[in-house]
Amino acid sequence: MSGPTGGSAAPFGRRLTEKIAVRGPLCAGIDPHPGLLDAWGLDATAAGLEKFALSAVEALAPEVAVVKPQSAFFEAFGAPGIAVLERVVTEARLAGALVLLDVKRGDIGSTMGAYTAAYLNGHSALAADAVTVSPYLGFGALVPAIEAARAEGRGVFVLARTSNPEAGELQNALLRNGKTVAQSIVDQVAALNAGAAPLGDVGVVVGATVAPGELDLSALNGPVLAPGFGAQGATVGDLRALFGAGLRGVLPASSRDLLRRGPDPAALRAGVREVRQSLDE
Ligand SMILES: O=c1ccn([C@@H]2O[C@H](COP(=O)(O)O)[C@@H](O)[C@H]2O)c(=O)[nH]1
DSSP, X not given: OOOTTSSSOOOHHHXXXXXXXXXXXXXXXXXXXHHHHHHTTOOSSHHHHHHHHHHHHXXXXXTOSEEEEBHHHHHTTHHHHHHHHHHHHHXXXXXXXXXXXXXXXXXXXXXXXXXXXXXXXXTSTTXXXXXXXXXXXXXXXXXXXXXXXXXXXXXXXXXXXXXXXTTHHHHTOBOTTSOBHHHHHHHHHHHHHTTOSSOOSEEEEEOTTSOTTSOOOTTOOSOEEEEOXXXXXXXHHHHHHHHOTTOTTEEEEESHHHHXXXXXXXXXXXXXXXXXXXXXX
């Protein structure tokens, strides 16, 4: 088995649990928004993107459990942007962080195979420890990708209830079995994680902005990516109300709120420590 480190792969759920135990649960997003490049005094060019992204990784990746590059901001620069993304993945992992590539891919099974080859196979320069995937072409279409990820010690995070205000109309719609769409996704992920210890390899995305009580995550036994923390308004109190006091396996994700503190690396690191302290209180 060729794993993320080139050797035999420990399961993603275990690697994530161990990393959180050492570094805490914060997931630092690398989202090179044009406005942030400008605020950092950089041009909106591939060179500016590279300086921004690699500086952010250098400051943040040694501090956090997970680094989450947002692929869209790199794709926007075409091939040179993808080349920068490859370096971000490599450098973040060299700094000891797990890389969760936010690509939100989801397609018919045969095309999912190509996405799997791009992001979840050790032969690819874009291979990450985990990726975000969309179940809206059918949860079953994701299963081969999930199995391929697990075989390499990698993980996936399935969109369930996203943080954006428009999401509820679709994701809270009721299915014939009486469950919401989002709950049905959570339950299908839970079935894949059943019996795993210390944590399954298949996560869900549940926005930190979501109202408490919308979802039952008690059987999930897997990680939760919780974006919406910081710039989208969710607080530590919201996280606790939504996920419970322990926040086991929950990765609060912050991009703009951390990155706006740059380019000074000390200020970026101070941002991480501030959030970590507030999560510990
Ligand atoms: O439900 C979701 C899923 C993904 N995202 C992504 O997370 C970051 C959030 O950035 P902030 O600057 O911290 O708001 C961004 O890459 C989104 O695409 C999300 O926000 N909500």
